[in-house]
Amino acid sequence: MSEVRDSASLPICVVLDCNEWIRLKWLGSAVGLTFISAMQSDPTISMAIPEVLESELNKHRAETARALLDRLHNVIDEINVVGGDITLGGVITTTEEEIDVAIRERLSAIRKQVLYPEMDVGETRRALQRVNAETAPNGHKNQQMKDSLLWEACLSLSAVYRVFFVTGDTGFYTNRDIRKGLAVNLAAEIPVQQGRLRVFSSLEEAVPAFAPEIAVDRGELASVGGRDLIAARAQEAFRRSPVATDLQPAIALRGVVPQYLRTEVPHVFAVSFSAFFLINNGIEDRPHGDAVVVGQCRLDAREASIDAVTLEAIHWTLSDPGGGMSKVREVVDVSL
Structure with missing residues (x-):
């Protein structure tokens, strides 16, 4: 002991x-x-x-x-x-x-x-x-x-x-x-x-x-609107990815899960995030499923802005309307 x-x-x-x-x-x-x-x-x-x-x-x-x-x-x-x-x-x-x-x-x-x-x-x-x-x-x-x-x-x-x-x-x-x-x-x-x-x-x-x-309670930044900023940038990245280029899907945000770390600047935070989306939800004649965009960024709580966005991967799953087998793909090293 x-x-x-x-x-x-x-x-x-x-x-x-x-x-x-x-x-x-x-x-x-x-x-x-x-x-x-x-x-x-x-x-x-x-x-x-x-x-x-x-x-x-x-x-x-x-x-x-x-x-x-x-x-x-x-x-x-x-x-x-x-x-x-x-x-x-x-x-x-x-x-x-x-x-x-x-x-x-x-x-x-x-x-x-x-x-x-x-x-x-x-x-x-x-x-x-x-x-x-x-x-x-x-x-x-x-x-x-x-x-x-x-x-x-x-x-x-x-x-x-x-x-x-x-x-x-x-x-x-x-x-x-x-x-x-x-x-x-x-x-x-x-x-x-x-x-x-x-x-x-x-x-x-x-x-x-x-x-x-360095750890940050998520509630500490709830009023900054960081989730909305991250969601918008993640959706933009998703639409530019080869996945969206091939499918031209209708995308709806499900939610964002951020994890914050303090930086040397009091009002600036490093963020690791996963943004979750529905694909073609409710459209019967098109493949539907979900996607996760994973990445990092820097959040300026004073300016309510994000920058230095890097993406790690986009994970997505699709099922055809007839209930066939799902397709799972991963796109890594995604560029904004």
């Missing part, structure tokens, strides 16, 4: 899985920047990028830079074709390397708080045992050596820190379902039982746990 009590006095260390870095636009989203600000305000908080994670981040950061530049070139080419002028869209001078470096530089403000633990032989052996035993984050015929190494790195860190591991990877959860909580074998680990290692599916959930002063 003494170890459990002592764990509360350990310094805090945050580990963000690769999927979370990507979801948070490499910490450039409203929630990502709020996290960096929280670290700046509390120098005792560290962030660890274990060796296995660093190599994966390097790979995906380069892929992100390449994909963004490709999209930019495609848009410029289309402008030139539509306008009949090969110079109309301008000249792109930005390189993949410059985008990569710019992403890396985001950590410059907290550089002294970032740790880069190296793998050791013990971690590698234990990770291999997990793979061979097919226990989470692995599964039957589903070998996840990198995830196993990352978990072992978190366990090692938990000997010195209170570790907050943030991952949306379903392999770490019971029956690959985040809603069911951490996988049984992982939940039984001693550091987890003692509170030295905690797992969260998103940074929005994790930040209030190690920086409670």
Whole structure:
């Protein structure tokens, strides 16, 4: 019991899985920047990028830079074709390397708080045992050596820190379902039982746990009208998406569920939101269903305005009028 009590006095260390870095636009989203600000305000908080994670981040950061530049070139080419002028869209001078470096530089403000633990032989052996035993984050015929190494790195860190591991990877959860909580074998680990290692599916959930002063009661902003602002922007994004382009649906708002975090500016809040819509509700001869637009933005309560909107995904389900099978699609990396 003494170890459990002592764990509360350990310094805090945050580990963000690769999927979370990507979801948070490499910490450039409203929630990502709020996290960096929280670290700046509390120098005792560290962030660890274990060796296995660093190599994966390097790979995906380069892929992100390449994909963004490709999209930019495609848009410029289309402008030139539509306008009949090969110079109309301008000249792109930005390189993949410059985008990569710019992403890396985001950590410059907290550089002294970032740790880069190296793998050791013990971690590698234990990770291999997990793979061979097919226990989470692995599964039957589903070998996840990198995830196993990352978990072992978190366990090692938990000997010195209170570790907050943030991952949306379903392999770490019971029956690959985040809603069911951490996988049984992982939940039984001693550091987890003692509170030295905690797992969260998103940074929005994790930040209030190690920086409670940032959390905001939803009722505090009820009079600002933020939900209406978010709903309007989410609906606009939905209508611009490939989903709406293909279907031309009638869309009706069901509701918005926001989660607020305080930023360094008292009247500005980082918002993570899900906006729910009905599709073709009551129109008998058209497919009908529902959709969820998931994203982040920044809310200025003083100006009653939002900006810095980023979208993570649009999830939607449709059923044909005759009661046939439903279709479920997901559009990720949606641009406004």
